[in-house]
Amino acid sequence: MLETYIRSRLAEKKILLMTHIVIGYPTLAASLEIVRTMVDAGVDLMELQIPFSEPIADGPVILRANQAALANGVTVDQCLNFGRRAARQFPIPFLYMTYYNILFKHGVDRFADDMQLAGLRGAIVPDLPPEEAADYLDAMASHDLSPIFIYSPTTADARMNSIARVADGFVYCVARKGVTGDQTAFSRQIGDYLARCRAATHLPLALGFGVQDRSDIKFLEGKADIAVIGTQALRLVEDQGVAALGDFIRDLRE
């Protein structure tokens, strides 16, 4: 169980790190190299994003990575193979992150089947609210996979409670309004928001959107269980190459 893994890791570390890649960006081979570097640097879990042509919840950096991967001809089947390789090769849990159309066109049940066979642990689907998720929830449950749902600062308490009833593994708390990649001010407001999330669910909390450096992570210790590094790692790979990634990640928690 994903939650059990997270709890056992939390017995050893104050906060876990989840990172994100876009599969096939810049190439499939490079993606695997990035995963290896991240795992070696001590990342606790990872999101593997299957690229989609209309990623409405993503900001410009991840959006362009999606487009570049698709322009390289990356297919869903290749992404599923990639997930299988990563899950077999590395000892941490992997999740798929993608938009609902990818699951829908593949067949939601077949997608869950493929995920389970590949050894993936769950999925984050940002354009699939619980209202629309009946098929997805059935498929995930029958394959022992965790559907990761999302809280946002605009989510009312009652809705947080309803989401908690269908969520599994952990809840992904979006730090602020906007898309991925913008700045986030880590202030008391975020502390209050995370306290509100904590009251709504017994599941571990991940916080993402705008987490960039060691001070952000320090701030989140004790308030969230998992810090999510998305765009910042992608920017680093683009600017300084994969080699710089290991030190960046190790430095985040030291």
Next chain:
Amino acid sequence: MIKRGYYGNFGGAFLPEILVATFDELEGVYHEAKNDPLFWQDYEQLMSSYSCRPTPITDAQNLTRHFGGARIFIKREDLNHTGAHKANNVMGQGLLVKRMGKTRVIAETGAGQHGVATATMAARFGFDCTIYMGEVDVERQRPNVFWMEQLGATVVPVTDGTRILKDAINEAFRDWVTHMDSTHYVLGTACGPHPFPEMVSWFQSIVGKEARRQFLETEGRLPDRIFACVGGGSNAMGIFSGFFDDDVELVGVEAAGRGLDSGEHAARLCSGDASVGVAQGYKTYFLQDGDGQMRETHSIAAGLDYVGVSPILSDLKEKGRVRFEGATDREVVEALRLTMQKEGVIPALESAHAFARAFKEAPGMSPDDIILINQSGRGDKDIFTIADAFDDPKWKQFIIEKAKQYHA
């Protein structure tokens, strides 16, 4: 937590969590307006004093004689302020923005009609206004960009993706998830997450209500067949909705581009190339590949060049209530030329799709039958596009001379 906004198997609200509260608010204010008879009165009053409602119906006697079949009538949405049915939706949403107390509007635009309409509404109501427009469209629709900017709007060229309408929609959503407290997204067509398909269709239903009344008053009967072009589907939903309960055949005409077999078209409901999917917040037929990635579309008319289609129309297709056909770029140019020469009206390239299909069917119908074509917009303000479509040598020479003057 219940599913909302379904029309048969289509529609829904596939929203990022951050927008759920904003849509709840919008849905609330929309239902409040819909249940308030005064709201519709205010809306009609606004449209009669600011736009040109009720728009007339033109008896196209010369076209009727030319084809020698059914009598042809034209609903003149081109006579709205800013030259298209888009004004109906935009002014209606403007009234809702006032009710919500928001101060800024954003919109996507393809050809620029919806952008211009939104910019006029924002100027009139005193809202800040940002328009997202694909870079490709910015390049080919400069006159509309010029007007939007003169009206006080900021036009943001979208450089991501295929740089056309769908990419402008994605970018408008990205703005909205950041600024929803102050901002309303004036979606331009009967697509997107609930309540947009229903709400936009409601505002556009002013067209169908009027047309039905006008026919009963002047002809004492209803038309037999109604033709409307279908991009996102808002003008078609507008005119069709006046006749759903009547024995009237409804025909939606999509962009067949370079032909339905060419792969270069925007036909979602009349070709075998589209399949059901979920994108841009709703479920409908999309032109997509087997993986679910959206494909490039093509039409001579930028306003029809879109990967999805109203979920309400997808449902009406499955139920058999609306028939869908395609018109090719070439057929559309011919239909436009003929309409100008015979009737002296200038349909937009989008609207000319409906004319092209009606012209194919009219000769086979009886002189006792009546055809109604929805002329959703006017073409004269798209002079650059239409002159290109007509490949007019004198126009080209004029542009060359004009460019020389700017160089001098």
